[in-house]
Amino acid sequence: MALIELQDVSKLYGFGDATTLALDEVNLSIDKGEFVAVMGPSGCGKSTLMNLIGLLDRPSHGTFRLDNKKVSQLRPNQAAKIRRDTVGFIFQSFNLLPRLTVLENVSLPLVYKGMSERKRLKHASEMLDRVGIQSREYFLPSQLSGGQAQCAAIARALVNGPKLIIADEPTGNLDSESSRLVMELLSDIHKMGNTILFVTHNPELTRYATRVVYMHDGTIIHDEQTAIGSVATTARKVLYTLPTTKEEDDLAGVSTLMKALPSKNTSRKKGRTAVSKPKKNKRTAVSPRKKKS
């Protein structure tokens, strides 16, 4: 039974002529226990997808089932409760509250659950032990190294026993050593049966994943299963066979990965000029329903 099930999910931003399509009829099904890496160039809709799955946002069209419950049109408070109980977030910039100690940060989700202070601090402390930074309990986030801060953030994501962990570029702000540490930790968590969804730009990190999803222009263009421990085939192609990004590609926001993949619609690409986020201005006010034809 799929934990996450997206059916024709679209997300539109803005009104009238300024409408942009961030997600274009995405269909995605993720089973319990999968470790999914999401890759794609900036502005391809990865973050929008993460926000939708994490219930921070609602799809404009389509249905989204999380844990067999239809959650596509929840009210903010209901969404908050599901977020609290079933989703754990890990961010690129850690997002720990700077004025709270590590322990208090980790116990914060439990505060919103209404757990008593003693119980939640005990719980948080256990969780910090699990990620290996229990000795830093009473430190402030600013006193931690990047790797430790991300470990604390992971502990916070885990403290509620979520069914799903969403990590948006968890290693984006870390050096390679800390990255490895954080990824090993996520890998351990995965081995214990958790479902993890993470966004990355680094093809190397697909090594840890069981499945890699490539996105482009708001749609999923490639989806492959991969063995743990080896870089995904498509990603490896990017990594080893392609030259690094050229300057003009950089300006146009075209990544190496994009070039390596078969384009969705080549004719559209030709007309594109050097703007930083081409897809944002591309198709204005197009209803996703019309596109089906």
Place this chain on the structure above:
Amino acid sequence: MAISKGHIRAGVTAVRSAKLRSFWTMLGVIIGVTSVITVVAIGQGIKQQIGGQIHKLGNDLITIRPAQLHGSTGVKNNGVNVLSGLNVTGALTKKDIMSVAQTPGVSASAPLTITTGAVKSDVETYDKGFVIGTSASLASLLNQNIEYGSFLTEDDMGTDAAVLGAGAAEDLFDENVPLGRSFTFHGHEFVVRGIFNRFNTTPLSEQADFNKAIFIPNDVAQSLSNNTAPTYEILARPKDKKQTAKIAAVIQGTLSKNHGGQDNFEVLQGNQNLQSSDGILDLLTRLIAGVAAISLLVGGIGIMNVMLVSVAERTHEIGIRKAIGATDRQILSQFMIEATVLSLTGGIIGIILSLIIDLVLRLTTNLQPVISWQVALLATGVSLLVGVIFGTVPALKAARKDPIDALRSQ
């Protein structure tokens, strides 16, 4: 969602983490609460002091004093005087004194006649007080004890005996108990018969200070001044308390006849004085307290502004809290509690400050402000209310933030 101890602690922590800013925020509430409490306390204090004095004199005390003839259009007395002011015109005569004394139902009466002239002892020439001619009943009419010696008696009438106010005794003889010592006044040598206990003085009152006065028999005072000394007040007490109003009316009639039908005097009963002064004091207290309450309002607006800034500054934090599962209501209550903690702390500091001001006033002036627990409770309640009212707008703003936008802001 119930508000737990943890929520309040989080609010206190947030306030404490920005101590200086919190203080400036609270300042408006502190000033507001302090001024409201202090103003009301001073008003209450004066009321009680005057009330206490009237109570001591007794409700049944009838006061007869000269009045301005044309004063009938306005208020007859200026409200805060207990016994009388000396600034009134008209005069009470010897005949009036006799009439009051002989009115049926009057158990005791005493005139207060001011006699001018310098008083000399072997130590000092005394000019700070005045000499008052009176009768033997004065001490009992004023309910004032004699500390040393005794008051003038009926037998002392016509003799050169004197009783001193506590202050006059010290000033005139440089000692507290100058019993038996003498001073000269208009060529007569007076012997000190007794010393009064210290009279309570009343703030705002223009009343003569009896502590500085020298009391001599009324007939001696009259003869020394060739019957020109003005009697500025006659005090009388009825035998039966219940008859006070009736007897006051009788005195009014008799004196009116004495004055040929001209009412250039007034007859007041003890509680009449109290009522009018209470009314004016209440009005004044309310007025000033109202002005002070405006500063509470301004304080509330201050809290609102700082909370709005705080919400804007902490947008990212709100985003994080929402992402990890805080509902809108939980964010709302977080900021509401912060605003309430701010204003309530301000209110409590204000109460403490007004207690200190109260103490300072008691030590340095003759005011005796009374801080009632009702007023303190009211001030606390109002500051709580200010926090809730002015915390609502910023808290709502925080609660309604979109989590994605909030997370994106840095």
